[in-house]
Amino acid sequence: MNLATTRGAWGFAEAVEGCLRHGVTAISPWRDQVEAIGLAEAARIVTANGLRVTGFCRGGMFPAETADGRQKNIDDNFRAIDEAAALGADCLVLVVGGLPGSSKDIAAARGMVADGIAAILPHARASGVPLAIEPLHPMYAADRACVNTLDQALDLCEQLGEGVGVAIDVYHVWWDPNLAAAIARAGHMNRILAHHICDWLVPTTDLLLDRGMMGDGVIDLKAVRAMIEATGYSGPQEVEIFSRDNWWKRPGDEVVRTCVERFQKVSR
Amino acid sequence: MNLATTRGAWGFAEAVEGCLRHGVTAISPWRDQVEAIGLAEAARIVTANGLRVTGFCRGGMFPAETADGRQKNIDDNFRAIDEAAALGADCLVLVVGGLPGSSKDIAAARGMVADGIAAILPHARASGVPLAIEPLHPMYAADRACVNTLDQALDLCEQLGEGVGVAIDVYHVWWDPNLAAAIARAGHMNRILAHHICDWLVPTTDLLLDRGMMGDGVIDLKAVRAMIEATGYSGPQEVEIFSRDNWWKRPGDEVVRTCVERFQKVSR
Numbered sequence: 001m002n003l004a005t006t007r008g009a010w011g012f013a014e015a016v017e018g019c020l021r022h023g024v025t026a027i028s029p030w031r032d033q034v035e036a037i038g039l040a041e042a043a044r045i046v047t048a049n050g051l052r053v054t055g056f057c058r059g060g061m062f063p064a065e066t067a068d069g070r071q072k073n074i075d076d077n078f079r080a081i082d083e084a085a086a087l088g089a090d091c092l093v094l095v096v097g098g099l100p101g102s103s104k105d106i107a108a109a110r111g112m113v114a115d116g117i118a119a120i121l122p123h124a125r126a127s128g129v130p131l132a133i134e135p136l137h138p139m140y141a142a143d144r145a146c147v148n149t150l151d152q153a154l155d156l157c158e159q160l161g162e163g164v165g166v167a168i169d170v171y172h173v174w175w176d177p178n179l180a181a182a183i184a185r186a187g188h189m190n191r192i193l194a195h196h197i198c199d200w201l202v203p204t205t206d207l208l209l210d211r212g213m214m215g216d217g218v219i220d221l222k223a224v225r226a227m228i229e230a231t232g233y234s235g236p237q238e239v240e241i242f243s244r245d246n247w248w249k250r251p252g253d254e255v256v257r258t259c260v261e262r263f264q265k266v267s268r
Numbered sequence: 269m270n271l272a273t274t275r276g277a278w279g280f281a282e283a284v285e286g287c288l289r290h291g292v293t294a295i296s297p298w299r300d301q302v303e304a305i306g307l308a309e310a311a312r313i314v315t316a317n318g319l320r321v322t323g324f325c326r327g328g329m330f331p332a333e334t335a336d337g338r339q340k341n342i343d344d345n346f347r348a349i350d351e352a353a354a355l356g357a358d359c360l361v362l363v364v365g366g367l368p369g370s371s372k373d374i375a376a377a378r379g380m381v382a383d384g385i386a387a388i389l390p391h392a393r394a395s396g397v398p399l400a401i402e403p404l405h406p407m408y409a410a411d412r413a414c415v416n417t418l419d420q421a422l423d424l425c426e427q428l429g430e431g432v433g434v435a436i437d438v439y440h441v442w443w444d445p446n447l448a449a450a451i452a453r454a455g456h457m458n459r460i461l462a463h464h465i466c467d468w469l470v471p472t473t474d475l476l477l478d479r480g481m482m483g484d485g486v487i488d489l490k491a492v493r494a495m496i497e498a499t500g501y502s503g504p505q506e507v508e509i510f511s512r513d514n515w516w517k518r519p520g521d522e523v524v525r526t527c528v529e530r531f532q533k534v535s536r
Contacts, residue, residue, distance in 0.1 A: 110445070142468055148444075176416075177417060177419075177420045204407070219372065
């Protein structure tokens, strides 16, 4: 369970209790949720309950207009790596950032992303925290992430070497005409660090906060899962749903129960 | 001037008059606008004013759940070709369609698109109407067009042979990490039939109807223009802005005047 999914109802501690009530023993928390309860207490709860932390959300956001701004972003990523290590997270998810300031130069932004990851990678390796580049849907290219296809993320992985892989979120990649080949490539490179699920609603009423529950949209979750598992990946599927006007308004228990039911029905 | 841009203020005849007042002598009308005034009258206005029709919007929408539904879509495209020919349009723009009904099989939808274009291509060739496949932004993959990158459109062109090319709309392709190479490929294949411009706003508040005026967003229009013109393409740039809450609410003369000014400033 990515704890963004239950953000509307629960903070970190409540979410853990709620997940455990429904048999969910793996979580992926966000930095603000951990900060709210305190890193030490969050780590204690994780250990005390034997939870798996499938990812920590999130690092990234590397581009900035000035060298000083980029260094501040790198410093923040160092702290995110330390927090991920303290939680024993499987990976630190990177949402890499978009165009800085008033820039229209997306190639330059992409260069800043490569430079930023290269700058934090030695510390990530030393800390035992794999970095998971999450290619985001092209509709986020301007303001959230200028890495927009799985192949582009894999090119970055090849460039950067060991210690960095990809988080494959169906919401971001389902449309890609080259998806099957790109997933196979990710598998051959042994770079798949996370598999996120939700659904694409028709119509989608908000670019960021209108993701759907699995089964309510058009993504063939079983087909994508089959592609990913054909590579040998056997990790969990992580449910990550941003849904301001629907799921974030419901009780947390209803959200988690529905996630479990739908996972069984349309993605397992 | 794509007449979607002035849709809020003007029908076909008013739009032609308005464009001419501002020195714009090339238009790209929509089928509903031509139908409203009548095809014969629209063609008369085009001829009487010596207008260039840079494109006719639009054919496509091929996928359907049944063979009968797909045949109806093909029949409608035959009529669109005839209308484009009557107007002397440079091309018929194809927005190819998304997932039919409750289907989650985007590969199947893409096959229906290829089959549909193949079915209408002989008539398009005989009518002297080039077909312009417009790859649409991936955020439209489900409900408007399952051709989502320029490379994917060019693969279709290679498969289908002569008489079919691409419409390159900056709004749909600006984010593509492979854009420069794909545009060069389109040029080598001699398949560039149209070049549409507008801008990507940050934030974008509606997936369909919140396109920006050139200069108000993040697209490097001069850079994309340079890529396209480097291939030898010397055709017009066509301004196509869907803007329900902004430009569609303004007087047509203000819209066209602004388009001309911004074109000179940020895209020429």
